[in-house]
Amino acid sequence: MKYQRNKFQIRVLKRLEADLPPTRWQQLILHLQTMVRQLRRKRFSTLWFHGKGIVRLVWKPFTICRLADVPVQFHVTWFIYPAGFLVWLLFDYDRPWKLYFALLILLVICISLLAHEFAHVLMARRFGIATRRVIIIPPGAVAELESALDSPNEFWIALAGPLASLLLTGIFRAGFHAFASWHKSWEFIWLYHWMRAWEFGFNLNLILAGFNLLPCFPMDGGRILRSLLAVVIGRFFPRHAGQSFVIATRIAVRFVAWPVALGMMVCVILESHDWIYLILFPLLLFVAEIEYRMRCENDGPSSDTKR
């Protein structure tokens, strides 16, 4: 019997003939097909290899679109949020409207995160710094700039994000009031959900702006503080001007971010019980320490070595 190739296999073969690797989706399907075939034949020798391949392919962020010539990518772990919504829906009676509301909320979250990050991106572009990508990854989103920042451009780039979030709070607040007054006169249920979504947008952007302005490196507030410190050190301690950025980073990380993060964690334990922050703040400190170490290496001998 002659072996018949299906359309998918022909497409993969064509790419291989043209010296192109299979696309990511094709690689995923190939791994899955092989796994299924092996399970059917009860042969488990390379199951682990294909499983790892699938995890590796899924773990790499997916590009969803390009905005202002910057690729916007999406990390699979972000699905925690929609998954959370779905679990919430399972335990609810008013499902269709809750689903509608959940989709509105997801839209508001995406708009808010992208507006914040693209404020950073566009401000960086004004200083001639390109952006590699914007990646949506829990707990929010990150804009990856091409080069490390220096004061004073870091000040303006870091400030742009929270300012955009504050601007959005105003817009969402105005929208909420508009929908609230329309809802008063018509009382449509879809209008009610729009009103709630705009109210959520207001609260979300207020939190985004407020949380990002915490002087806790690597949040925007910490970066604003560092760039200001670097300017002060450069002006008043000219002897250390060459290393003002390393010294400023050390102060922002060791003497501000650590106490602020530990203080916030104590507050969480004693007062708010939002346990997610007990993961978030140590993570922030970890990133802060990494960036401090990188600064020390990039700027040559650390400021400890006096000559």
Ligand SMILES: [Zn+2]
């Ligand atoms: Zn930001």
